[in-house]
Structures are given as structure tokens and as C-alpha cells.
Amino acid sequence: SQYTLDDVEKLLTDPKIIRNRRKIEAIINNAKIVNALHERNESLDSFFWGIIDNQPIINNFKNPEEIPTKTKLSEQISKTLKKMGFKFVGPTIIYSFMEASGMVNDHLVGCYSRN
Secondary structure: OOOOHHHHHHHOOOOOOOOOHHHHHHHHHHHHHHHHHHHOOOOHHHHHHHHOOOOOEEOOOOOHHHOOOOOHHHHHHHHHHHHHOOOOOOHHHHHHHHHHOOOEEOOOOOOOOOO
């Protein structure tokens, strides 16, 4: 969150990362917002898990084609985050995050990783 313009310029030449100025600036912006949340004794963790009452959403899909790329909930969360000032938090990215963080279990019925 304390990166400067010089830091951004250095990152733009780093071949090990995605060198997209808007994405780099979004990461810095989002880190500042997370820091501000922490200063108010709030957290992004509490924000996300509070939306689902701290209980993961367990879907019962049988075919990969049934798994959505976004949902009404991820659209709602995306809008809220954007109002808070976050960037690059579209509903598809948010849904992917929800799956990766365990908020949503989209493992197919019968998948060994489901439980």
C-alpha cells in the first residue's frame, strides 16, 4: 500500500509478473483500502464471511457445465466492493475468489475433493 510511482515503474519492467499498469495500480489501491479497514478494526475476511453468515455455500452440481462463472451474490459483492473503492473486482473475479477461499464449494457431487 506504500508503493510509489517509482515502485510501479519498476514492477512494469519485471518479467516475472503481469505488467499491466492498471492492475498494479489496482493492487496498491486495494491494499490501501484493506489497511483503512484494519485501522477501523474491520477486515476483508469478516466482510466476505459475514455476507454468508460464516457458512460456506455448498452447491450440488453434477456436471462441470452447471458451475457458474458468476452469481447474483458475486455481482452484489462486486458492486459493494466497487463502492468501497476497490478496483478489478468484477463478479467473475469475486466468484472465483469465493471458490478459492472456500466460501463456495463447487466440487461436483462425487468428487473426491468435495468434502
